[in-house]
Structure formats: structure tokens, C-alpha cells
Amino acid sequence: AVPDAPDPNDARKEKTADSITFAPTDGVDPETTIASASVAITGFDDPMTGTVTNGLVKVGSGSWSASVTVAPGDSVSLQTESPSGFETSKTVSFSVGGETGSWGVSTRPQDTMPDAVSFPQVSGYFYRTVSYRASSVRSITGFDGPVTVSVSSSADHRFRVNGGSW
Secondary structure (H helix, E strand, O other): OOOOOOOOOOOOOOOOOOOOOOOOEEOOOOEEEEEOOOOEEEOOOOOOEEEEEOOOOOEEEOOOOEEEOOOOOEEEEEEEEEOOOOEEEEHHHHHHHEEEEEEEEOOOOOOOOOOOOOOOOOOOOOOOOOOOOOOOOOOOOOOOOOOOOOOOOOOOOOOOOOOOOO
């Protein structure tokens, strides 16, 4: 058997991809699965294998994977889970044809300002008496994670959290 002769056009084929740029994604909730915008991969002549680090990649509407075969002009998207903390970032990299494109993902700041809470006045309470009356229970909402709770008043007011001590 005679080996296949080299393709005379092979030397003229482009084997390096053009520069790859993914727009960063900021303000994401922590621990959220997120995908980048699609980016067209160009500058080369024959299909090549592309790989991703710190995430997954897909071509067009294909399946998410750690590596893909990319034909000239195919669009790829990257996918990852955002970092677990607030105001934290991570980078996902995609490499093909000697080029690497990076996609930055950043989480949003923690919301530490709860929604306003009001308590109705408790009737039958005499100021400066020894006994205390409890208000109705209110849920504190509209924030992420733990926050400091305090009561501001000139009177001797107390509070408790989740049925704990006063």
C-alpha cells in the first residue's frame, strides 16, 4: 500500500484561531449556574478541538462538555457556577487553535439592608412598670446572610431572635 501523499494545500491552511473575547458577567447571585454570550470562533480552516477550564463549553445549541470540536465560524458559549461568596470572581478559559479566551464572572455585593419593619403599639402597657409585654412576631426580610439587629429607643426595649433569650 502506498501512503497517502501530503495535501499540497495543507501548508497554506490556517491552523491558528483569531483572538477570542468573552464579555464579563457581573452582579450574579452566588452559587448560580450561568452561561456566557456566544462568541464566533474564526481564523482557521479545519475543525479543531477546543477545551475549557473551570467550566463547560458548548457549540451552538449542543450539549455542555469539557471539550468540543469547533468548525470555522462556529459559535461557542461557556457555562460555570458563580462563586459561593459575595463580591467574588472567577475566570473560565476556553482554548482552541493556539488562542485562549477568558470569561470573568463576578458575584454581586451582599445586601445587608433589611426591609423596613414596624410594630403596632401594644395596648395596656404602663411605662416604668416591672412587667413587659411582647409584641407580635415579625419576620425580618429583604437581606442576604446574617445582619446585626438592634433596638433604638429611650425606653427599655428588648428583642429576641427565633424564640431565643431577650
